[in-house]
Amino acid sequence: MARTRRNLCEQVVHDLGFRIVMGEIRVGDAIPQEWTLCEQMGVSRTVIREAIKSLAAKGLVESRAKRGTIVRPTSDWNHLDPAIIQWQAGTDDDGRNLVRLTEFRQAVEPRAAAMAAERASEQEMQQIREAWEEMDRTAGNDVEGFLAADIRFHSEIMQATGNPFFAPVANVIGASLESSLRVTNCLPSDNLSSVPLHETVLKAICDRQPQVAEGAMLSMLQDAGKRIQRAIATTAKAKSQAPMKSQTPKNRK
Incomplete structure (x- = not known):
C-alpha cells in the first residue's frame, strides 16, 4: 500500500x-x-x-x-532539481533553457575533469573507461544505449573529483544530457562524432593531465553548444515557414 x-x-x-x-x-x-x-x-x-x-x-x-x-x-525554484529540468525541457520551445544548462555545464564540467585527472583512483578511471567503451559500442546503432552510457561517463567523472558537492550536479548533468541529445542526436549516426571527443577527455584523465582534460572537456561542451544552436535555428526556421506552406492555394481543377 x-x-x-x-x-x-x-x-x-x-x-x-x-x-x-x-x-x-x-x-x-x-x-x-x-x-x-x-x-x-x-x-x-x-x-x-x-x-x-x-x-x-x-x-x-x-x-x-x-x-x-x-x-x-x-x-x-530549485533549477538544479532533475525533475524541474525535465519539466522545463517539455516546455522549452525556443531552446533557451537548454542553452542555459549547457552554459552551466561549461562552467562546471571542465574543472571536474581536471580534478578527476588529479585525484581519480584506478577503479574510478576504469569506470570512466567502461562508460566510454559502452558509448563506442552503441554509437551508430542504439540511441537509448548511447544516452545511458554518455550520462554514466559524465557522472563517473563528477564522482572521481573526490568532492561530494559535485555528486548532486551529476544528476543535473544527466537530465541536461537527456534533453540535449534528444535535440541534437536524434539518429544513431549523430552519436558517432561524439565518441572521439569523449575519448580525448578519457585519455587525458587516465594520463593524469589536468589541463589537457579541462581543455578537452570544454572543447567537447562548446561543440555540443554549437550543435544545440544549429538545431534550435533549424527548428525555428521550420516553424516560421510552416504557415507559409499552409497558405499555399490549392491547384484549381
Missing part, C-alpha cells in the same frame, strides 16, 4: 509540477484546493498533501494564510 501511495504521489507531483512550469498555474496563483485535486486526480488527501510537500521542497510552492498554496516566483 505504501508503494502504491508513493507511486500515486510521484504522479501527482509530476502533473502539478509540469502545469506550474508550463505556466498553466501561474506564479502568484493558488493551486486548486485539496478536495478539487482529489476529484481531478482520483487520489486521497494524504497523497495530495505529500505531493504538495514535495513541490514545496523543490521551491515551486508555499503555503500562505488565507490564500492556500501559492506558486512561488521562478527565482525561488
